Amino acid sequence: MDTWATWTTAGVISGRGGVMTDEVGAITGDLTVHTTWLEGEAAVAVQYTGAEDWYTVTGSPIHAGDELTGRAVHQKAVETIRSGHAARLSTEDQGLPGGA
Numbered sequence: 001m002d003t004w005a006t007w008t009t010a011g012v013i014s015g016r017g018g019v020m021t022d023e024v025g026a027i028t029g030d031l032t033v034h035t036t037w038l039e040g041e042a043a044v045a046v047q048y049t050g051a052e053d054w055y056t057v058t059g060s061p062i063h064a065g066d067e068l069t070g071r072a073v074h075q076k077a078v079e080t081i082r083s084g085h086a087a088r089l090s091t092e093d094q095g096l097p098g099g100a
Helices: 067-083
Strands: 004-013 019-021 025-027 030-038 041-048
Touching: 004 067, 030 067, 041 067
Parallel strands: none
Antiparallel strands: 004 030, 019 025, 030 041
């Protein structure tokens, strides 16, 4: 049996420079952040709040050996997107538990 979890945070206002995505480059504004944790990885995607299209955050997926770490990846992604500067995900500068 696979173990999985998801978290979604709407209304995340990106900082100046937005968040970098694999598909369309940097996006800015009022965003929704969605993380899916499955089989030891946390995949993070964003969309313009209320839109249909989702974009992969550059650096995703992140290794997350357990659900708690997957949740921490989601929270760090939200914080990173709020900081802007063409935000990307990285285990080195995110201070994730367990060397995610």
